[in-house]
Amino acid sequence: MQIKEINGPVVKVKGTKGLFMNEMVKVGNFKLTGEVIGINGDIATVQVYEETSMLKPGEPVEGTGKMLSVALGPGLLSSIYDGIQRPLDELIKKSGSFIGRGIDAFGLDDKKLWEVTFVKKVGDIVSGGDIIAEVRETQSLIHKIMVPPNINGKIVELKENGSYKVTDVLAKIETKDGIEEVKMYQEWPVKIPRPVKNRLEPKIPLITGQRVIDLFFPISKGGTAAIPGGFGTGKTITQHQLAKWSDADVIVYIGCGERGNEMTEVLEEFPNLKDPKTGAPLMDRTVLIANTSNMPVSAREASIYTGITIAEYFRDMGYNVAIMADSTSRWAEALRELSGRLEEMPAEEGYPSYLASRIGQFYERAGLSENLNGTKGSVTIIGAVSPPGGDFSEPVTQNTKRFVKCFWGLDKNLAYSRHYPSINWLTSYSEYTEDLKEWFSENVTDDWNYYRDEAMKLLTEDDRLQQIIKIVGEDVLPDDQKLVVLISKIIKVGVLQQSAFSEVDSYCPLEKQYHLIKIIMDTYTKAKKYVEKSIALSQILPSEIISKLMTMKEEIKEINEFENIENMLNEHFEKLEGIYSK
Structure with missing residues (x-):
């Protein structure tokens, strides 16, 4: 077999009667890793996962007789791989800091006992x-x-x-x-999903410790979520928070086509982070796949499949696995570039016509499953999407929405006003809310869902009132509507806003989330009665009360401390009652 034609990462090979679709091949004198993606008679089309400069027509191509596969066994955790599961530390040993081409490296440490x-x-x-x-x-x-x-x-x-x-x-x-x-260890082809006995209804939440997610837009174990947002809106830091604090047993973090400096930050920070649950290094339950934007585009596609296959392997053991894919837009851009070099008919915005099916195939590998050995495990996929200019109407975001049940839309206006996480509570949604109501009622409290729904109604009403305020100002609103605006502001600052760098508030347990929203909504209910008696809003909710409601998320470290705030509020309203009932 010989190289016939070279077009970037796409190579045409002649004399290929022995090859099969998706077979791994070694291309040229450099023995670059490639995959057969098309066969037409005696001509095969190969996508090469490494840089193809200096390749020449006529150089030999060798088949390996197997598909692109990953090695699955002890040693996966704490490892850092490239897109085709070559350990980066092994590549550095063999070629230095700048990775050479045609280097083979086994995915696991074959010398360790x-x-x-x-x-x-x-x-x-x-x-x-x-x-x-x-x-x-x-x-x-x-x-x-x-x-x-x-x-x-x-x-x-x-x-x-x-x-x-x-x-x-x-x-x-x-x-x-x-x-x-x-x-x-065992080997498994990355493009073939690992089998399970049964698919189960995902009715247990993935607890993240992020209030805007757990309280308003929860995701279940085995669920799918998209985090779309423009540049600087906080996609990566949100995924870092989920990787650190979520109650998944294993984290697979895929840096797919991201900027090198962002990936460097991940590679440097993760080994130094402590697992909040065990106190051990976070890397003890993490697999990192680093595929930066300056690496060959073909390897971006491979990195997504490598990550999901590793996740399915841990799921088969009975573990709950969470995948952070950052970002699927770069993967889609790689598909677009390869499609162009293959001279395929482009669809919307130049993306290939099969974009939707590829995105669907990826997200469909998530799920809660009964495994072949009778255990239960899950794969939860949380994919970041980077729409150009923050335009959610572009093809990758729109096609992703078809296949995910959680949509955490990041808002640049919130981000620019330093409101993080910048998840917009009006454009975001979770289709798991109904499925998880029973779990929250049984495991947290009966009225969890009641307070969540009441808070969402208030935020929706506030959005309507904000449109009026922009035109005529807040002063013309009646006091009952001013109260809605005020309580909504307290919810935004005191509940929805959460600092990733706060020692107290970086992670918020479910019980604390409940008490925060309960106290605020109970305050609204009580204040509403006094507004109806035409008492001034400044007397009903003085500035010290408002300040306390906004800052209790940081000030309260133990659940029993909420009792002090409830007593303070009760005393305040009893005093009001005593004054205005005379």
Whole structure:
């Protein structure tokens, strides 16, 4: 096989009768990694995941006989990979800080010894997904060694408890087709979803500790969410917060086509962050995939699939996994560039006509599942979208909205006024709200949903009143409408605004979220009665009360401290009652 034609990352190869679709190939004298994406007779089209400069027609191309796959086993956690699961630390050892081309690197450390404890014995009948051994991979997680999904039979040979490398054979299983070896790791093609027994209704929330999400626009474990926003609106920092504070067992962070300085920040910060749940380093339950904007565009597409496959593997063990994809717009732009080089008919704004189906295929791999081994696990996908100029009507945002159930729209006006997270409470939505009502009622409090709904009604009414204020000013509003505007402002500052850098308020437990919104809404209900008695708003809610309601999110560190604020408010309203009932 020889190179016939080169067009950036797209290479035409002739003499390819032995190749199959999606086969991995080694291209040219540099042995660059590529994937077959089209076959027409004797000519194959290959997308190359590395820089193709200095390639020449006539150079050899070799098939590998397998699809683009990832190695799945102990050592994934705490690792930092490029888009095709080459460990960056290994690439640095082999080629220095500037990554060379044609370098092969195994995705796992094949020299490290892992302490293996077996949970099966010789003679046991096992099937795909069954757990045969366990490895303490990090302080935060036990890695479960599973039988590959396509193997079923009887264990005829099993190692004893001890230290082994990932490439060692741990078991031999007698199947109807012969003896199959089970190693500590398994390989899986990234474009094929890993099988599950059943898909379940996602009815348990992913707790993030971010009030605007948990309280107003919750996401379930196994759910999908998009975070669209223009430059500077806080997409990346929002995903950092979710990665750090969400109650997922494993985080897979995919930097897909992001700026190098942003990815550097992630690579430098994450290893130094502490996991709030265990006190161990956050990297102990994190896999980072770094694919910056100056890397070849083909590898952007691969990075998305690499990340989702790693997530499905941990899901199969019974863990809840959250994927942060930052950003899917860069992935879509890579699809557009490749589509142009393939001379395909463009659709809206130059994107390929299959853009929607590719986005759908990615988000459809999320879900809460009953696994082959009977455990339950989930993959939650949270994808950032970077619409040019913050225009949510562009194709990537619109097609993403078709496949996600949570839409956390970031607002540049909120961001520029330093209101973070800048999630707009009027344009955002969550279709999981109804599904999760029962969980919140049973696990937090019966009136969680009542206070949430009442607060949303108030914010919606405030938006209508703000349009009037812009025209005629606030002074002409009657006191009952002024009260709506005032309480809405307290909700915006005292509940929706949350600092990622605050030691107290960076994470807010559900119980604290409930007390915050309850006290504010109860204050509104009581104040409304006195407004109806024509008492001045300044007397009903003096500045010290307003200030206390806005700052209690920072001042209160223990739940029982809310009782002091409730007592203070009760005393204030009792005093009002005593004055105006005479």
